[in-house]
Amino acid sequence: MNQPVPIPSNNAPARIGQGTAVEQSRAAAEVQAAVVVAQQCPRNIQAAVAQMRESCNQMFLAERAFYRYPKGGQTITGASVHLARELARCWGNVQYGLVEMRRDDDYGQSEMQAFAWDVQTNSRNSSTFIVPHRRDTKNGPQAVTDMRDIYELNTNNGARRVREAIFAILPPWFVEEAKELCNATLRNGGGKPLAQRVADAIKTFEGIGITADRIEARLDRAPAKWTEHDVAQLIVIYKSIQRGEVTAEDEFPAPRVSADELIGGGTKKPASEPTQ
Incomplete structure (x- = not known):
C-alpha cells in the first residue's frame, strides 16, 4: 500500500548555505553597482561608433564576423557571436552571459539561460532553453556523458542565444553598419x-x-x-x-569519377582506315 508523501509547510523557512547567501548578496551588490556606474558614466554614442568602425576595419575581426552552416538543403549565413561581443564592448554599459540553471543527469539535459542587458537603458533580453546531452552523428543521436563534452555542448548551443540576445538590445543601425564595414574589410583584404x-x-x-x-x-x-x-x-x-x-x-x-575514367579512359575506338 502506498504511503502518503508528507507535504512541507509553506511557512517553513527555506534554508540556504552560508556560501549561497554570500553569493546572492555579492550578485545583488554587483547589479546595483553596475546600474549606478552606467547612470553616472553614460555612453558616448559618437565614441562608440568610432570604436565600432575601428574594430570592423581590422581583418582579425572581419574574418570572424560571419558564420555559415547547411540547413534543409540551403546555406544559412549571418553575423557571428564574435561580432556581437565586440559590438557590445564598443557600445558600452552592456552585460551578457550564459548560465546553466539546472543539470538533470537522469534525463540527460541542461536548462540554460542566455541574456544581454543594457544597464543604462534597462533594456534586457533573455531566453531559457533546454540542451539535450546528445550530439547528432551520421549514425543518429549519440549520448554525451563526459563532463567536458557536456560543457562544450552547452556552450556551443548557448553561444547562438547569447548572440541573438546581444543583437536584440543593440540599435539595428549600429549592427547593420558594422556588418557592412566587415564585408568591406573582407573585400579589401587588408590592403x-x-x-x-x-x-x-x-x-x-x-x-x-x-x-x-x-x-x-x-x-x-x-x-x-x-x-x-x-x-x-x-x-x-x-x-x-x-x-x-x-x-x-x-x-x-x-568531383565525381566516371566508370570510363576509373578504367583509364575506357576502350579506345580503332582509328578509321585511310580513304582509298
Missing part, C-alpha cells in the same frame, strides 16, 4: 593586392586538403577571374570549416 589574396586562399585551402580545381568548380571560374567578393566568401567558408559549422565536403564536393 593586399587581389592576386596575392587569391594565391593565399589557394594555399590556405590546400592545407586542409581542398585543391584549387575543387574551388574553381564551386566558384565556376578560374582563379584569374576571381573577384574580391569571391575571396571574401572563401575566407568566411574557411573560418566556418575551422569552427565546425560546415564541412569541407559540403562546401567543396569531390
Whole structure:
C-alpha cells in the first residue's frame, strides 16, 4: 500500500548555505553597482561608433564576423557571436552571459539561460532553453556523458542565444553598419593586392586538403577571374570549416569519377582506315 508523501509547510523557512547567501548578496551588490556606474558614466554614442568602425576595419575581426552552416538543403549565413561581443564592448554599459540553471543527469539535459542587458537603458533580453546531452552523428543521436563534452555542448548551443540576445538590445543601425564595414574589410583584404589574396586562399585551402580545381568548380571560374567578393566568401567558408559549422565536403564536393575514367579512359575506338 502506498504511503502518503508528507507535504512541507509553506511557512517553513527555506534554508540556504552560508556560501549561497554570500553569493546572492555579492550578485545583488554587483547589479546595483553596475546600474549606478552606467547612470553616472553614460555612453558616448559618437565614441562608440568610432570604436565600432575601428574594430570592423581590422581583418582579425572581419574574418570572424560571419558564420555559415547547411540547413534543409540551403546555406544559412549571418553575423557571428564574435561580432556581437565586440559590438557590445564598443557600445558600452552592456552585460551578457550564459548560465546553466539546472543539470538533470537522469534525463540527460541542461536548462540554460542566455541574456544581454543594457544597464543604462534597462533594456534586457533573455531566453531559457533546454540542451539535450546528445550530439547528432551520421549514425543518429549519440549520448554525451563526459563532463567536458557536456560543457562544450552547452556552450556551443548557448553561444547562438547569447548572440541573438546581444543583437536584440543593440540599435539595428549600429549592427547593420558594422556588418557592412566587415564585408568591406573582407573585400579589401587588408590592403593586399587581389592576386596575392587569391594565391593565399589557394594555399590556405590546400592545407586542409581542398585543391584549387575543387574551388574553381564551386566558384565556376578560374582563379584569374576571381573577384574580391569571391575571396571574401572563401575566407568566411574557411573560418566556418575551422569552427565546425560546415564541412569541407559540403562546401567543396569531390568531383565525381566516371566508370570510363576509373578504367583509364575506357576502350579506345580503332582509328578509321585511310580513304582509298
